[in-house]
Amino acid sequence: MTAPRAATDGAIAPDPAPAARLERVEELQARIRGMQAARLDTRAVPTHPALASVLPGGALREGAIVQVEGSITLLMAALAGPSRSGRWVAVAGIPEFGVEAAARFGVDLERLVLVPDPGRQWLTVAAALADVIPVVAVRPAGRLAPAEASRFAARLRQRGALLLVDGDWPGSDARLELERSDWTGLGHGHGHLAEREVVVRVTGRGEVGRGARRRLRLPAGDLGFAAVDETGAAAASAPGIVHRPDFAARAS
């Protein structure tokens, strides 16, 4: 109900220049989209503070579909918050999911369920998991038709489950991907991996539609996750090496 009113308010406001008006319309549309994305009574899922600084709306939400691409560590960061607060989490279709890393990053193994090889039935399995488990991570094993995706989204909203997708998903609410990754601690022939600083690019519907960037320590030296005290703009301006997710290498 609030969305149309906001649009009407905008239309009434005086606005002389046509170019400025176009801009204004775009801005208002973005606001409408943002409000639609944050559906009325969606509840926030407990989110790790470092990730909360990245996400639109400051938290993961029930019934949302979030693409987390190219980084299992980022996926674990998304799972760690809900898992710590006592929720069950499930991971389907990711056979290489590192259990030990997950445990060290704060995912409770007592409430973690793995379905390593759902095969062609991945969508059915994901739906069955989402019925009972509030946070489900899945890697699609094939293309998904938009109609199927929207049916699935409706089901998720009804169940209040959060879906994290490692791959493509038509019409997802947000998309997190790693844009740059810098390891410290490893030299040439000495040292060991200790800490990583990444730039996470966030795209999605609503206010974050244009792609914001945030810097995170993923993981930090103490095996936690932390946001780097710097604005996203500074990080984005740095000419980074783009870390592309290595899909071919996953064909294991």
Next chain:
Amino acid sequence: MSTGVRTIVLWCPDWPVLAACREHGIDPALPVALTEKGIVHSCSPAARRDGVTRGLRLREAQYRSTALAVLEYDAALDHRAFEPVVKGVEAIVPGVQVLRPGALAMRARGPVRYYGGEDAAARALLEAAAGLGVAGARVGIADGPFAAEQAARAAGAARAAGAAGAAGATGAPGAVFAVPPGESAGFLAPLPVSLVTDARTTTLLHRLGVRSLGEFAALPDDDVRRRFGAAGAFAHDRAAGRERSRVAPRTPPPDFEALQHFEPPLDRIDQLAFAFRVRAEEFIERMRAVRLVCTGIRVELDDERGGHSSRSWLHPHWFTPADVVDRVRWQLQGSDTADAGLESAIVRLRIVPERVDSTGNHEEGLWGGGRDERVHHGLTRVQSMLGHEGVVTAAIGGGRMLADRQVLVPWGDRAPERVAAEAPWPGSLPALAPASVFRERLPVALVDAEAASVAVDARGAISAPPASFAVGGRHPAAVRAWAGPWPVVERWWDAERARRVHRFQVVDHDGCAWLLVRDGEGWWAEARYD
């Protein structure tokens, strides 16, 4: 002097061996021994001829009988295999007491009157036993269960010795030995005293010069009670053939098992699951009728070619008919998922409840089940789609390689005994763990500046610093940082499973970190920090 109640004992010699042979499909005529904690518990007649006896150490037994087949003694199997025999005997003589697997006692009065004589009753019992596949059973009849059991044991000896020295053998052919009423004390007198007393008391009695039951029985009643207490008095009564204990017939337990024969044999899993569904419902319903739920079942399958598969399944809550059908399907599928044909058609399917519990302990709360119960039901649905091993929970075990450290347990199974994850495991990775652990290592190439593969020599030195790195067959890109080699040496004493590898950490051109392994064959990616 009061005497014990007239009792019949049916004894199956070497029952544990017979039961184990049947389960494992071994011919009981071969030398077979069952061991418990490295000591021979029982053995077959062939093994006994070779000189194997109870209480011998395994090594000594194998030395005496070189062809000896050794099996572990399993008390549960013993009882389980004896159950059909008990049922078969109960069908012709009610009121049977199981003394232990292999020995049954019953009061003589009823059967003797019914069959018209002790001899006829004994022969009826032997026929029943032979019909149940127990060869060489023996019957003893005497006053009291103890004397009757000794008579049954004596039956074989009497056969061998031509019924010599026995008081009033009835002349039945070998397998039956009846001690006339009131003569049990005389029959027992020459037997050793260790039959009725424990090892300590036996030693004491030997020192006192009492060696046979007759000598023990001759001691005054009050003196024995004063010196040896109630247990001694009980043994004294037995030795004197006036046993006061009576046969305590068992109440036959309600029969819950479900058995189905398939004619013609079925060779498709879905057909079989469908055919068994009604039986499974009856199986659960019968238990529910007496307020029981089943938390563990045993599924036994027999196929056309004579193959036999038997497995126990546990359930975290309790079995519903659909769960039972699922377990049957999973057992047929084995580890691989195939909904098509089986190797051999199934002729017989049997479900036995192994653990039952009162429904009261499993009642749902007034407001329905808890959250975890919902999770369980959902995951069971996924399991019925993908198979038992399709849904797993994870734990961290011990080991040096990352894949060894991940212990995946199918949902609903009990976690295996864990190898201590906290043990030092020299060579395992410190704090930071890779997020992706490949189940099968990926082939990679790590080359130096001259495009030659980097090698590690026996002393752990590398041939040249790595310069570029490629996954699979793709174009190599520059290495940003690297460290290694970190050796992992495992089980050098075991040629089959020995492992000697070197680990490297490498950050590639894209800023992605890898954990590489160099073994005798080349370079592999064990895991990725992504």
